[in-house]
Structure formats: C-alpha cells, structure tokens
Amino acid sequence: MARKYREIGKAGWGYTAITTVVGLIYFFPVLWIILTAFKTRTDALAVPPKLFFTPTFDNFVSVFYRSSITTGTSQATDMALYFFNSIFIAGVSVTAALIVGTLAAYAFSRYPLRGNDTYLFIILTTRMLPPIVVIIPIFLMFRLSGLAGSYWGIILLYTAFNIPFSVWLVKSFFDELNPEIEDAARMDGASERRVFFRFCIPQILAGLSATFVFGLILTWNEFLFALLLTGVETRTVPVAMARTMGGEVGVDYGLLAAIVTLFLIPIFFVTFLLQNQLLRGVTFGTVKK
Amino acid sequence: MAEASSTQGGFGAWLLDPKRRGALLVAPALTILFVMNIFPLLWSFGLSFFNYKASSQRTPKFKGLDNYADVLTDEKVWERFQTTAVIVASSVLLQLIVGFLLALLFAKAFPLRRIVLMLVLTPMMLSFVSVGVFFKLFYEPTFGIVSYVLNFFTTEKFVMLATPAGAIAGIVIADAWMWSPFVMLLVLAGLVSVPKYLYEAAEIDRASKWRTFWTITFPYIKSLLLLAVLFRTIETFKLFDIVYIITEGGPGSSTETIAVYLYRTGFQFFKTSQSSALAYIVLFIVIVLTNLYLYAVNRREAEVS
Numbered sequence: 290m291a292r293k294y295r296e297i298g299k300a301g302w303g304y305t306a307i308t309t310v311v312g313l314i315y316f317f318p319v320l321w322i323i324l325t326a327f328k329t330r331t332d333a334l335a336v337p338p339k340l341f342f343t344p345t346f347d348n349f350v351s352v353f354y355r356s357s358i359t360t361g362t363s364q365a366t367d368m369a370l371y372f373f374n375s376i377f378i379a380g381v382s383v384t385a386a387l388i389v390g391t392l393a394a395y396a397f398s399r400y401p402l403r404g405n406d407t408y409l410f411i412i413l414t415t416r417m418l419p420p421i422v423v424i425i426p427i428f429l430m431f432r433l434s435g436l437a438g439s440y441w442g443i444i445l446l447y448t449a450f451n452i453p454f455s456v457w458l459v460k461s462f463f464d465e466l467n468p469e470i471e472d473a474a475r476m477d478g479a480s481e482r483r484v485f486f487r488f489c490i491p492q493i494l495a496g497l498s499a500t501f502v503f504g505l506i507l508t509w510n511e512f513l514f515a516l517l518l519t520g521v522e523t524r525t526v527p528v529a530m531a532r533t534m535g536g537e538v539g540v541d542y543g544l545l546a547a548i549v550t551l552f553l554i555p556i557f558f559v560t561f562l563l564q565n566q567l568l569r570g571v572t573f574g575t576v577k578k
Numbered sequence: 579m580a581e582a583s584s585t586q587g588g589f590g591a592w593l594l595d596p597k598r599r600g601a602l603l604v605a606p607a608l609t610i611l612f613v614m615n616i617f618p619l620l621w622s623f624g625l626s627f628f629n630y631k632a633s634s635q636r637t638p639k640f641k642g643l644d645n646y647a648d649v650l651t652d653e654k655v656w657e658r659f660q661t662t663a664v665i666v667a668s669s670v671l672l673q674l675i676v677g678f679l680l681a682l683l684f685a686k687a688f689p690l691r692r693i694v695l696m697l698v699l700t701p702m703m704l705s706f707v708s709v710g711v712f713f714k715l716f717y718e719p720t721f722g723i724v725s726y727v728l729n730f731f732t733t734e735k736f737v738m739l740a741t742p743a744g745a746i747a748g749i750v751i752a753d754a755w756m757w758s759p760f761v762m763l764l765v766l767a768g769l770v771s772v773p774k775y776l777y778e779a780a781e782i783d784r785a786s787k788w789r790t791f792w793t794i795t796f797p798y799i800k801s802l803l804l805l806a807v808l809f810r811t812i813e814t815f816k817l818f819d820i821v822y823i824i825t826e827g828g829p830g831s832s833t834e835t836i837a838v839y840l841y842r843t844g845f846q847f848f849k850t851s852q853s854s855a856l857a858y859i860v861l862f863i864v865i866v867l868t869n870l871y872l873y874a875v876n877r878r879e880a881e882v883s
Contacts, residue, residue, distance in 0.1 A: 400600030449614030
C-alpha cells in the first residue's frame with residue numbers, strides 16, 4: 290500500500306511544511322481539548338480563551354483520585370475500572386467478531402450457500418440500521434434475561450455490532466486470494482484445516498488487522514448502547530464522560546478533557562501502527578485495487 | 579477433518595460432512611446476529627401493532643396499523659425528516675469537499691507523511707460525546723473560541739446556537755469535521771488506483787492539469803465518491819449523540835433529527851409502540867439506501883476488474 294502512493298509523486302520537506310500547517314489547523318480542536326486538560330478550572334473558562342498558561346497536572350490526577358471536601362483525604366474514583374471496562378469490552382468483542390466473522394467470510398467466499406447474496410445483504414442491513422431502531426427490544430430483552438449491566442450482555446451486543454462489518458471486509462480479502470494455490474495444496478494432501486490456517490490466513494493478516502482497527506475505533510467510542518445497557522460495574526469511559534457533566538457546578542472541562550486525552554492515547558497508537566491497513570478498512574473491503 | 583469424522587459416526591459425522599461445511603462455518607455469526615439483531619427487530623415489529631408502553635404494567639392492546647397511521651400523519655414526524663434531510667445533505671456535502679481536498683493534499687509521498695496524516699485522522703477517533711461537549715464549548719458566546727474570533731469582525735455578540743440556522747450549522751460543522759477524514763481515506767483509495775501510465779501519457783500529450791484531472795483522475799474516483807456519499811448519508815442519517823449534546827434538538831425543535839425524535843418518543847415519553855412503528859419506517863429507508871450502496875459497490879467492482 291505504502292509503496293503505491295509513491296507512484297503519484299514525491300515531494301520534499303517544503304511539502305511537509307505545507308501539509309503540517311493544514312494538518313495543525315485541522316487538528317486544532319483536538320489540540321484545544323488536550324491543552325484544556327492541562328488548564329486549571331479558571332484557565333479553562335478564561336475570557337478571552339487562553340492559548341498560553343501555566344500547565345497543571347491536577348486534572349489527570351483527579352481523573353483517578355478525588356479529594357473529599359469534608360475530610361481532605363483523597364479517594365480513588367472508579368475511572369480506572371471504567372478504563373479497564375472499555376479496553377476489556379472493546380478488545381474481547383472486536384476479537385470475537387473477527388474470529389466468528391472470518392469463519393463466516395471464508396464460507397461465504399469458498400463454500401457459497403444457497404441464497405448466499407441474500408444472507409450477505411441481510412448481514413449488511415443489520416449494520417446499516419440506526420441503533421435506535423433495535424434498542425427498544427434489546428433493552429426489554431436485556432431487562433428480562435438479566436443480561437443488562439453484565440459484561441456478557443454488552444460484549445455479546447458489541448460482537449453482533451461488529452460481525453457484519455468483519456464478514457464483509459474479510460470476505461473481500463479471501464475473494465482476492467488465488468484459489469489455485471489452495472487447490473495445489475489440496476492436491477498435495479493438505480487437509481481443509483491446513484489450507485485455511487497455513488495458506489489463507491497468513492496471506493490476509495494485513496486485512497485482518499485493518500478490520501480489527503476499524504472495529505476498534507467504532508466500538509471504543511460507542512455511547513448509546515453503553516449508556517442504556519451497562520451497569521455501575523461495567524460502565525465504559527464514554528458513559529462515564531457523559532456523567533462527569535452532570536454536576537451542579539457545570540461541566541468541569543479540565544477534568545473531561547483529561548479523560549478524553551487519556552482515552553485517545555490507546556486508539557491513537559493502534560491506528561498509527563496499523564495506518565496503512567486502515568485505508569482498506571474504510572471501504573468495507575469493497576475497493577480492491 | 580473428513581477422515582476423522584467418518585469414524586465417529588452419528589451426529590458428529592452428519593454435522594462435519596463436507597456438504598455442510600459452509601453452513602457450519604456461517605452458523606456462529608448468523609446465530610449471534612439473529613439473537614442480537616434480527617430477533618429484537620421482529621420483536622419491535624410485533625410491538626408496533628400494539629399500544630405497549632415500557633413504563634406501564636397494563637396488558638398491551640392490539641391496535642393494528644393505527645401506530646403507522648399516527649406516525650405517517652403526524653406533522654411533527656415530517657418536520658423531523660426534513661430537519662434530518664437538511665443536516666444530512668449539508669454535512670455530507672461539506673465532508674465531500676473537505677475530504678476531497680485533504681485527499682489531494684495527502685496523495686503525494688513526502689517526509690513524515692505517516693505522522694502528519696495522523697493529525698487529520700484523529701478527529702475520527704474521538705467519541706461523539708467529547709466532540710459534542712467541546713464543540714458546544716467552542717460555540718459558547720462568553721467562553722467559546724469561535725465567538726471570540728468572530729468578535730474581532732463584529733461588535734455584536736455572536737450566539738451561534740440561538741438561531742435555527744446557526745444551530746444546524748453548528749451541528750453540521752462538528753459532524754463534518756469528525757468524518758471528513760473518512761471521505762479522505764476513500765478518495766485516497768481511489769487516487770492510488772489510477773494507473774501511472776495514464777498520467778505519463780497525459781504528460782506526453784501536454785494535457786493541462788485541469789484536463790488531466792477530469793479525463794483521467796475523476797473517472798477513477800467517481801464511483802468511490804458515490805460510495806462515500808451513500809455511506810456517509812446512511813451514517814449521518816443516524817446522527818444522534820452530537821445533536822443530543824450540542825443542541826438537545828433546540829432551539830425549539832429546529833435541530834431535532836429523526837434519531838433524536840425516536841429516542842425521545844421511546845425513552846422519554848415511553849411510547850414504545852409508536853416509536854417502534856416509526857423505527858420501521860426508518861428501517862425501510864435504510865434498506866433502500868443500503869440497496870443503493872450495494873449498487874454503487876457493484877458498479878465499482880465492474881469498473882475496476
């Protein structure tokens with residue numbers, strides 16, 4: 290992928306300067322959020338808005354520890370748990386969807402069922418649905434079955450949420466492979482399992498990581514399902530963020546910005562590492578060449 | 579696999595028969611989707627014919643198509659659809675323009691490209707909640723940076739979210755800012771698919787840059803742009819979090835999108851059945867859009883191969 294860009298034209302450091310300026314302008318709102326994380330409460334709401342100020346780390350500390358007004362002792366907040374929840378829930382469900390989706394994608398690509406395209410269409414439709422359409426029955430279903438507020442419930446739901454996209458994307462990567470190599474392996478007596486694990490999977494590893502990163506971005510930030518279906522123990526960071534805004538003293542922007550900044554770091558690095566593969570992810574694998 | 583199973587006999591052998599391999603591999607995915615998506619959908623389809631309220635204990639009564647009739651004749655619903663259409667159209671258009679320009683800028687290879695590209699990609703990684711809250715702060719008349727900058731040009735106090743047009747613009751800017759990078763990635767995918775020799779040929783013919791763009795580049799990215807439009811339309815159609823946080827549908831109900839309206843009917847007024855009926859109308863529109871999306875995808879495939 291990376292090599293292909295070079296064919297369009299090469300540019301030097303001058304071009305880097307231009308794009309950096311444009312990039313920074315585009316990045317400005319994010320930069321402002323990050324700066325706000327280092328501001329005191331007064332600086333965060335200063336008039337006029339301050340670009341230069343004495344940075345403080347208090348906000349980052351109070352993400353995890355809050356000093357009690359009455360006793361003066363600091364007390365751990367539940368934010369560490371929420372960060373763990375976000376990582377655990379997103380990690381498990383995206384991985385599960387990737388495994389289940391890859392198996393299904395392999396079947397759709399290599400052993401077409403009767404009505405193959407119909408199945409694929411139904412799968413895609415479930416992804417295109419506004420979550421609000423299914424949320425009422427899911428809410429009722431979770432309440433009746435006791436899944437509401439449990440890790441199982443939200444993981445299962447997020448897995449379902451990621452499957453359509455995994456199936457479509459991974460199928461397109463399987464479709465691209467040359468089946469003659471697989472047939473040759475079969476002629477040499479390789480079992481179906483060996484063909485799948487030794488020949489197909491290694492060839493699409495890049496595609497699988499693209500699927501993973503894109504699923505992760507979407508699941509990481511999901512709010513609506515998490516708001517309605519997680520409990521105190523299983524709350525994710527986006528829900529916790531929304532809850533920090535509910536105080537009677539108004540939004541504590543510094544604190545919120547600190548949470549946003551911390552929450553951005555993991556996804557930022559995963560995306561940076563897998564940047565080249567992401568390009569394929571956005572097109573649902575429909576753009577092949 | 580086949581050899582091992584033939585010795586077991588019984589159900590195991592039947593299940594692992596090569597004839598059923600496709601079905602077996604697809605089964606886990608379809609089972610999860612059925613339980614978490616299709617079953618709830620059928621449930622709400624059923625609910626849409628009753629007068630069920632999630633907040634009350636009364637046994638729901640069958641109402642037939644009344645809910646659908648109510649929703650379709652409700653003027654409010656049509657207003658919400660109009661609001662949604664305005665927001666979707668302007669946001670998608672803005673995303674296309676910005677995404678396209680960014681893609682042209684980043685199509686070249688240059689030193690540190692990977693890092694500079696991250697500056698543009700980051701908005702996509704933020705949660706809707708944080709984008710909503712901080713854009714609301716930016717628009718704030720006293721503390722907000724947008725108002726601060728605009729006050730250099732006008733003496734009047736600038737209150738972005740006070741007028742319906744301003745509030746819609748505020749939502750559109752936040753959403754377009756977040757998702758233009760996505761369009762950029764799509765267009766980049768199209769730009770790299772243009773065969774190099776075509777550009778070389780154009781250079782030999784001394785074709786102007788403008789002409790090269792329209793006759794060579796554009797045909798290659800045309801269907802990808804269509805794809806971007808459809809995909810973003812479907813996604814923006816669902817826009818909920820940003821609207822809910824920035825304007826809460828206000829001023830009045832001027833920015834209440836169909837998704838926010840659905841949420842309100844279902845979870846604030848607990849008119850579960852009525853909101854299910856409306857959800858089905860939304861579903862119908864989504865299916866139509868999905869079909870268009872697939873049509874665009876197939877066209878793209880036909881063109882590339």
